[in-house]
Each structure stands twice: as C-alpha cells, then as structure tokens.
Amino acid sequence: LIVTTGSQQALDLIGKTMISPGDKVIVEAPTFLATIQCFRLYGANIIGAPIDADGVDVDQLEALIEEHQPKLVYLIPTFGNPSGATLSLARRKRILEIAARTKTLIVEDDPYGELYFDTPPPPSLLALSDGVPGSRDWLAHCGSFSKILSPGLRVGWLIAPPELLARATMCKQFSDAHTSNLTQAICAHYLTLNRLNPTLAVVRKTYAERARVMAESLRRELGDAIEFNQPQGGMFFWAQLTGAQGKPSNAAEFAKRAIDQGVAFVPGAPFYAHDPDLATLRLSFATADVAKIEEGVARLARAL
Incomplete structure (x- = not known):
C-alpha cells in the first residue's frame, strides 16, 4: 500500500496513472461529486451505472462493461456518498467475478464502512477478493481516517496491484514528496493506544x-x-x-x-x-x- 494525503489523493493518483483523454470510466449514478470532477480533469468519458437500495445494478454494470470496455469502474460499495446505499454480499462477489473475467480494474472507495449503526455491512471487496480467484489483480482499494478519526489529519491509503502502485508512488513524489510525517505519527500513536x-x-x-x-x-x-x-x-x-x-x-x-x-x-x-x-x-x-x-x-x- 501507499499512504496518501487523504483518500482524495488516492483517487487523484488513480486518475493520473490510469486515465488518458477519451478513456471510458464507469461510476455509480449518483456518485461522489469530487470523483466525477477528478476523473474529468484527466479527460475521462464518464458513464453512469444505475443503483438501487442494494447498490449498483450488477446486471446493468456487467452490460456496460461489455459494451464500453472501460479503463476502470469506480464504486462506493458501503454507505455510498451521496446514495447511502450498501452493495449486497451477492453483488460484491459477482462484481469481483466480473472484474477477473473481463480484466477490468475496480476501484473501491471505502471511507464509511466502519460507520454502521447496528449490523456490520458485508466485507469489503478487498476482504472478499481472496475468495475470488484472479480478482485481487483487478482491484484497487482506497481508505481514510478522515471519516472515522479526523478529517483534518488528511491520512489515507491506496492498496492496489504492484504496477499501478509503483506508478502512483512516482506521481505522488512529484506532487507532495510524502504525506505529513506528523499526521501519520498522530494516527499511529492513536491506534497503539487502542482508542479507535x-x-x-x-x-x-x-x-x-x-x-x-x-x-x-x-x-x-x-x-x-x-x-x-x-x-x-x-x-x-x-x-x-x-x-x-x-x-x-x-x-x-x-x-x-x-x-x-x-x-x-x-x-x-x-x-x-x-x-x-x-x-x-x-x-x-x-x-x-x-x-x-x-x-x-x-x-x-x-x-x-
């Protein structure tokens, strides 16, 4: 993984390393506004996949992937922003199977997964990927302390296949050299205190x-x-x-x-x-x- 200045930088690094002008990118409809803006900045042709209370409609997503062969698919599977929807366990497994079969990168943005009210949500796509052969090679996972500890610390992370991670690391060096050592140390110390x-x-x-x-x-x-x-x-x-x-x-x-x-x-x-x-x-x-x-x-x- 690479430590990022919030998960927003992780998304920006994915845009920089993956998207060229005219590339097709599938997102949920609706989805996080800043992601639409970020990917458009790099010239993406953005395609919306419909959602319901159980998250993205996987049948339609699969059809869109087959039709457009996108550079990547961006999803917020758990308590989405703005939809609040949570992707069901069955749909999560199908998406991983589709990613492995079609060799399509899935970007999982997961800033809200720990903010459940009663019953924990299904495991993340990252957690499930070990059980779906080949899917880990086509999955990037973004996380952050912003929603669960403090937004102002700006500490996030990107977990991705080695080739993508290497390119992202290089791009990050050009933009900010590294995420603040002070805020990383604050997060690390907080975690060692078992306060989270x-x-x-x-x-x-x-x-x-x-x-x-x-x-x-x-x-x-x-x-x-x-x-x-x-x-x-x-x-x-x-x-x-x-x-x-x-x-x-x-x-x-x-x-x-x-x-x-x-x-x-x-x-x-x-x-x-x-x-x-x-x-x-x-x-x-x-x-x-x-x-x-x-x-x-x-x-x-x-x-x-």
Whole structure:
C-alpha cells in the first residue's frame, strides 16, 4: 500500500496513472461529486451505472462493461456518498467475478464502512477478493481516517496491484514528496493506544440516533412531499422530491427556498455524470445534533 494525503489523493493518483483523454470510466449514478470532477480533469468519458437500495445494478454494470470496455469502474460499495446505499454480499462477489473475467480494474472507495449503526455491512471487496480467484489483480482499494478519526489529519491509503502502485508512488513524489510525517505519527500513536474502537462505538451510536431523528422528522414535517431510503450507516440521506399536491419537484429551486428559511442541503444533480434526476437531494446528519436536525427539517417544511 501507499499512504496518501487523504483518500482524495488516492483517487487523484488513480486518475493520473490510469486515465488518458477519451478513456471510458464507469461510476455509480449518483456518485461522489469530487470523483466525477477528478476523473474529468484527466479527460475521462464518464458513464453512469444505475443503483438501487442494494447498490449498483450488477446486471446493468456487467452490460456496460461489455459494451464500453472501460479503463476502470469506480464504486462506493458501503454507505455510498451521496446514495447511502450498501452493495449486497451477492453483488460484491459477482462484481469481483466480473472484474477477473473481463480484466477490468475496480476501484473501491471505502471511507464509511466502519460507520454502521447496528449490523456490520458485508466485507469489503478487498476482504472478499481472496475468495475470488484472479480478482485481487483487478482491484484497487482506497481508505481514510478522515471519516472515522479526523478529517483534518488528511491520512489515507491506496492498496492496489504492484504496477499501478509503483506508478502512483512516482506521481505522488512529484506532487507532495510524502504525506505529513506528523499526521501519520498522530494516527499511529492513536491506534497503539487502542482508542479507535471505543471511539467508533460512540460515533456509531451518535450517528444512528441522528439518522433516526432525521427520518422521523422528514416523515412528520414533509410527509408525502419527499421519499427516501433509511440509511443503515454512513452520513447521508438520499431523498427525492415527489411534487405531490403541487409541492416542489426540482431540488435546485427548493434549495433556494430552503436557504430563505435559513437551512441548506445539496441538490442531487451534480452527483450525476449525465442525465441527472433533478428531484433528488442529499441531506447530511453528521455535524448537526438532534435539536438542529429537528429545527432544520422544520425549516425545510416551511420552504415547501
């Protein structure tokens, strides 16, 4: 592996080493906005694969891989940003089988996997790859301390096949020489104190409560004006405006009205590489306590 300045640098290094102008890259639709921006910077032709509550639709993903023969496939299998979706165990195994059969690089971005509320999610693609012959040769895994310890430390990592890792190491030397020794030492010392697991237990309980309150508040205050899946971990709600009874159906327009009420969210359109669903939006419960969540949703209701 290579230590990176946050997992965002890991994604940038993959873009630098793998993508040439015109190369095709498949991502989830929707997916992490910064990844779309990063891969486009290197000239990628980005193709969206649809998702549902169980993550990416593997049948359609397989068809897209066969049709486009992409340079890579980028996935957030666990508590996705922005979707909150978690890829099922069966779908994870199929994706690894497809990667090995088609010789397609799968990039697994896993910053949220430890932020489950009750039941742990299925094992990562990295963990499962030992059981799928040949798949490890076509898998890159990005991780980070940003969501589980401190965003400001900017310590992440990239695990990848040797050839890709060697190129990434060279590119990293050109950009920043190395990730801060001080922040690496802080993380290392924290881990040796065995503080991470107790901290994660508190974070999981806190986030679970905030997610529960947000769901209850949305149902109570917005009713049939909004639809969403209840997340089982992570930091986000992915919701869709219904337009019921003349209520808003365009998230960008609704965002302007919400700001007038003193509350903000992210409209969903930027999370799509193409053909955005204009009714979608992302809500985060990570940094707001229960009282602020209830007040924020009440302000959303006033913006309807």
